[in-house]
Amino acid sequence: MKVVGIDVGGTAVKFGYFIDGVLKEKLELKTERDLIKVMKTGISSLASLDELDSIGVAVPAPIKDNFMFNAANMPWGNLNIKELLQTELAFKSIEVLNDANAACIGEYYFAEMHDSAVLITLGTGVGGGIIVDGKLVEGHNGFGGEIGHIHLDDEFGFKCGCGSVGCCETVASATGLSNIYNAISNKEVDARTIFDMAKENDADALTSVDLYSKYIARLCQTLAFIINPQVFIIGGGVSKAGMFLLDKITEEYTKLNTYKELNKLEFKLANLGNDAGIYGAYYNSLKKQPEE
Amino acid sequence: MKVVGIDVGGTAVKFGYFIDGVLKEKLELKTERDLIKVMKTGISSLASLDELDSIGVAVPAPIKDNFMFNAANMPWGNLNIKELLQTELAFKSIEVLNDANAACIGEYYFAEMHDSAVLITLGTGVGGGIIVDGKLVEGHNGFGGEIGHIHLDDEFGFKCGCGSVGCCETVASATGLSNIYNAISNKEVDARTIFDMAKENDADALTSVDLYSKYIARLCQTLAFIINPQVFIIGGGVSKAGMFLLDKITEEYTKLNTYKELNKLEFKLANLGNDAGIYGAYYNSLKKQPEE
Numbered sequence: 001m002k003v004v005g006i007d008v009g010g011t012a013v014k015f016g017y018f019i020d021g022v023l024k025e026k027l028e029l030k031t032e033r034d035l036i037k038v039m040k041t042g043i044s045s046l047a048s049l050d051e052l053d054s055i056g057v058a059v060p061a062p063i064k065d066n067f068m069f070n071a072a073n074m075p076w077g078n079l080n081i082k083e084l085l086q087t088e089l090a091f092k093s094i095e096v097l098n099d100a101n102a103a104c105i106g107e108y109y110f111a112e113m114h115d116s117a118v119l120i121t122l123g124t125g126v127g128g129g130i131i132v133d134g135k136l137v138e139g140h141n142g143f144g145g146e147i148g149h150i151h152l153d154d155e156f157g158f159k160c161g162c163g164s165v166g167c168c169e170t171v172a173s174a175t176g177l178s179n180i181y182n183a184i185s186n187k188e189v190d191a192r193t194i195f196d197m198a199k200e201n202d203a204d205a206l207t208s209v210d211l212y213s214k215y216i217a218r219l220c221q222t223l224a225f226i227i228n229p230q231v232f233i234i235g236g237g238v239s240k241a242g243m244f245l246l247d248k249i250t251e252e253y254t255k256l257n258t259y260k261e262l263n264k265l266e267f268k269l270a271n272l273g274n275d276a277g278i279y280g281a282y283y284n285s286l287k288k289q290p291e292e
Numbered sequence: 293m294k295v296v297g298i299d300v301g302g303t304a305v306k307f308g309y310f311i312d313g314v315l316k317e318k319l320e321l322k323t324e325r326d327l328i329k330v331m332k333t334g335i336s337s338l339a340s341l342d343e344l345d346s347i348g349v350a351v352p353a354p355i356k357d358n359f360m361f362n363a364a365n366m367p368w369g370n371l372n373i374k375e376l377l378q379t380e381l382a383f384k385s386i387e388v389l390n391d392a393n394a395a396c397i398g399e400y401y402f403a404e405m406h407d408s409a410v411l412i413t414l415g416t417g418v419g420g421g422i423i424v425d426g427k428l429v430e431g432h433n434g435f436g437g438e439i440g441h442i443h444l445d446d447e448f449g450f451k452c453g454c455g456s457v458g459c460c461e462t463v464a465s466a467t468g469l470s471n472i473y474n475a476i477s478n479k480e481v482d483a484r485t486i487f488d489m490a491k492e493n494d495a496d497a498l499t500s501v502d503l504y505s506k507y508i509a510r511l512c513q514t515l516a517f518i519i520n521p522q523v524f525i526i527g528g529g530v531s532k533a534g535m536f537l538l539d540k541i542t543e544e545y546t547k548l549n550t551y552k553e554l555n556k557l558e559f560k561l562a563n564l565g566n567d568a569g570i571y572g573a574y575y576n577s578l579k580k581q582p583e584e
Contacts, residue, residue: 069553115432140521143517143551144519162551229432256456
């Protein structure tokens with residue numbers, strides 16, 4: 001089986017060429033307004049369309065049954081993106097899903113999980129993907145797992161890009177950590193530097209990381225009371241802070257949580273890094289079943 | 293098909309006798325420590341065990357695959373409650389589920405829904421049930437839909453029975469409305485009276501109901517970003533306030549929410565009242581398929 005998995009991002013489009021379940025080659029192209037052209041270029045650099053069994057695509061917009069909604073960062077508006085791609089690429093076997101959901105499916109199948117899982121992607125924003133009994137929760141309008149805009153903060157009141165105040169993204173993304181540190185120290189520093197400083201026991205950085213971890217723990221607690229997954233997978237750029245961050249999150253989660261059964265839930269770091277999206281697009285194009 | 297659906301509560305055990313899908317007879321007995329005895333009495337008053345096809349039981353504790361956890365109000369501790377009941381009643385075809393989940397299944401199948409739904413039960417506490425693509429989300433430890441302890445409030449800081457502060461139940465239950473009214477007016481009044489006063493335009497009661505509805509709207513928004521159900525079903529004793537409450541909740545929800553796709557989600561009042569649990573226990577005993 002030969003498959004190309006594509007992960008469309010705001011600045012880059014990533015391509016992965018999978019042969020019999022193994023990622024053989026990767027490619028990254030700059031995102032352009034004419035995404036079809038970029039896709040054609042990327043695919044043809046890796047393989048010929050004739051020899052492909054399927055193409056999987058992940059896009060940064062809510063997707064329900066291959067239909068795309070509310071695509072703020074995409075030039076296509078509300079449409080059946082699968083049909084559009086089938087026509088434009090003159091290729092039939094295409095499956096489309098949301099990028100955060102793709103990352104979730106990627107991590108889930110790659111780690112050979114079998115129970116329910118929530119992926120929390122901590123990057124410039126906060127994304128999420130939810131799998132219950134092996135199946136993605138897309139939601140009625142494709143907003144399943146769109147956890148970035150859950151209301152989490154009434155203390156700082158940072159404004160969110162969505163027009164609200166106190167969304168998850170304003171305190172739990174990389175930007176959120178910078179927001180918190182800035183509110184405490186009145187200095188503008190990026191998330192990576194704040195983690196480095198916290199690891200060196202800088203007081204303001206430590207306070208910021210503790211608060212930051214508490215917001216993520218709160219998010220996990222909310223998810224535990226709704227989905228009660230077996231495992232939380234922490235991914236995205238911020239997760240490069242590694243076990244330092246994971247330990248803080250589990251510590252804060254255990255402090256918040258009064259139900260001992262829910263303290264047994266697992267917290268894991270994501271495995272696939274930036275490749276999670278192309279893996280998920282690939283698995284999804286095979287109807288969510290990984291190849292043997 | 294002859295089935296008895298049983299809904300075990302803290303003060304009463306409700307029994308419903310269903311013949312070919314129709315609720316023929318109801319019975320309510322006082323909850324006693326020896327619940328098996330109560331069950332035997334209730335069942336034998338309605339039918340003989342010999343002629344029953346199945347028994348469905350709803351209990352006020354988290355259930356996962358018929359196993360009961362953390363049963364604060366039940367005398368049985370952590371155990372396989374299905375096996376226990378099978379032995380004690382000498383009857384094989386028994387299915388057990390959580391009471392809030394039972395109510396959700398009851399409302400869902402009774403209203404012949406087919407998409408995802410969240411039931412929010414506003415009573416002395418707040419319970420919930422979540423159905424995604426026709427299937428109940430039980431969660432890894434049976435805590436799926438246990439929405440009563442999601443953190444919702446940082447303003448009043450009321451203490452919750454679980455040991456936390458600011459849980460959903462402290463502001464969104466009947467007790468929660470009393471808490472809010474008491475904080476505003478310094479008077480202790482029950483929820484029903486507060487609704488009556490609000491309908492008569494009493495200023496403090498109206499302010500309380502508006503705030504109360506905002507907390508429920510916030511809860512729904514959080515659920516929309518995680519599950520994105522097609523419909524929210526509002527049930528429990530508080531839902532007797534009817535369209536007055538439902539209109540307030542949808543008004544506050546629309547104010548909070550910045551994603552227009554999510555403003556299309558439906559809000560409905562529950563249909564079955566106190567019978568939702570026995571209907572759900574009944575449907576669940578038929579492997580969640582209602583009879584034709």
